[in-house]
Amino acid sequence: MTYSLITFRDPATGDARAGLESAGRVLPLTDANLDLPGNEKPTLESVIEHWDKAEGQLDRLAEGAAGDSADWLDYADLTVLVPLRPQQxxxxxxxxRQHVIDLAVAHRDGEGTDEEIRARTAATMDRRAAEGxxxxxxxxxxxxxxxxxxxxxxxxxxxxxxxxxxxxxxxxxxxxxxxxxxxxxxxxxxxxxxxxxxxxxxxxxxxxxxxxxxxxxxxxxxxxxxxxxxxxxxxxxxxxxxxxxxxxxxxxxxxxxxxxxxxxxxxxxxxxxxxxxxxxxxxxxxxxxxxxxxxxxxxxxxxxxxxxxxxxxxxxxxxxxxxxx
Incomplete structure (x- = not known):
């Protein structure tokens, strides 16, 4: 079962919560359904850090997306937040390739016709991909x-x-x-x-x-x-x-x-x-x-x-x- 991970605003408390999304439904992740080391609160950051332990549990949880459990919420009803806050x-x-070629023409990167600029930039991009x-x-x-x-x-x-x-x-x-x-x-x-x-x-x-x-x-x-x-x-x-x-x-x-x-x-x-x-x-x-x-x-x-x-x-x-x- 394919699934993704989101962060959303809890409809009841307004707090940010991590969730498992599958087939348009979302299961809020809690320390009751996701056992992380040290009883760490499930967030996307903690799931990533402990993926070796979380992966199998999430795989099993995702199987419940097709059921009628009240624990699952409709994705369309949720306010989705920034999924995670990276350090870097x-x-x-x-x-x-095509983007750089188009920009070269738009900014007239050199003399010549549009076709000549495209050809020259394309050759430069090919060299950059191979050697740069x-x-x-x-x-x-x-x-x-x-x-x-x-x-x-x-x-x-x-x-x-x-x-x-x-x-x-x-x-x-x-x-x-x-x-x-x-x-x-x-x-x-x-x-x-x-x-x-x-x-x-x-x-x-x-x-x-x-x-x-x-x-x-x-x-x-x-x-x-x-x-x-x-x-x-x-x-x-x-x-x-x-x-x-x-x-x-x-x-x-x-x-x-x-x-x-x-x-x-x-x-x-x-x-x-x-x-x-x-x-x-x-x-x-x-x-x-x-x-x-x-x-x-x-x-x-x-x-x-x-x-x-x-x-x-x-x-x-x-x-x-x-x-x-």
Whole structure:
């Protein structure tokens, strides 16, 4: 029985609770139905930490989803929260071949026709995939929001953009692991929309420094995450998932994770070379083609973003302009 893990608001108490979701039903996890070491309270973080003990118990609990037990709740009736709070968020930039090619054309990266720029950029991407390394930067957990929270568009810019992407959830400490063993360190997968303020990406006052990811990506709510975490054992191939984002019903992004320059395994391996990855950490894998920069259309008040990735549920985020205090 396939199942995922969520964090939701308890309808009775308002407290955050961990839950096992299967077939549209949710079983709240308690110390009565999930025995963790030291009687630790079930949270996604504690389940990840003690997965060796929790997995079998969750497998058995999931079998009850088809029954009529009153312990199970309807997913549609719940307020789903941010699934977990990682200690570290690593983000991979420029990791989809077609996305980088489109951006090169949009920003006129060099002389020549659009076709010449596409061909030149494609050749560069092929060399990078064969000989280069991923480009990482660090995100802040305080920017995270749930999959249904409103996105407040900061008033200091009109260039806020969407970037839906797959995120790997680290299951155990990974330090200098090889690509061949890297997926053994992945607990599961979730979905993140990496919102970006385009006109803050590059510093005009200090062009030699390059990109400014702190200002352009870490405003409150700029990392809608979830709604769920799908254990890795239910994902046959992370390089065969469909990433789709619709804006007000119109499809803007629709690409397979097969278009990644560096696979999930390669990203985990490279990211672990400099710093240990810790249980619950997120490794974002980059966003495919079809961002607002490509379409020439940024987010506006009243927009609705609907994001899906195969097996990872649905994000539904309403955008609204910031109201000045």
């Amino acid at each position: 968020i690593l983000q991979a930039g420029a990791n989809y 390394t991923p480009y990482f930067f660090i995100g802040l957990p305080t920017a995270m929001a749930s999959a249904t929270e409103d996105l407040v568009l900061p008033g200091y810019s009109r260039a806020h953009d969407w970037e839906l992407e797959l995120a790997a959830v680290v299951g155990r400490r990974a330090f200098r692991v090889s690509p061949e063993e890297a997926l053994d360190y992945v607990f599961g997968y979730t979905m993140v929309n990496d919102i970006t303020t385009r006109d803050l990406v590059f510093r005009k006052d200090m062009p030699a420094i390059g990109s400014d990811w702190y200002r352009s990506k870490n405003a409150p709510g700029f990392l809608p995450t979830g709604p769920l975490v799908l254990p890795a054992k239910f994902v046959e191939d992370p390089q065969d998932l469909m990433v789709t984002l619709r804006l007000n019903g119109d499809t803007m992004q629709a690409e397979s994770t097969a278009d990644m320059l560096f696979s999930v395994a390669q990203l985990i391996s490279h990211a672990s070379q400099q710093m240990p990855l810790l249980p619950g950490d997120l490794v974002l894998t980059g966003s495919p083609a079809g961002n607002g920069a490509h379409w020439g259309r940024m987010l506006r008040d009243g927009d609705v973003m609907e994001g899906t990735i195969t097996g990872l549920g649905t994000q539904l985020v309403h955008c609204r302009d910031e109201v000045a205090p």
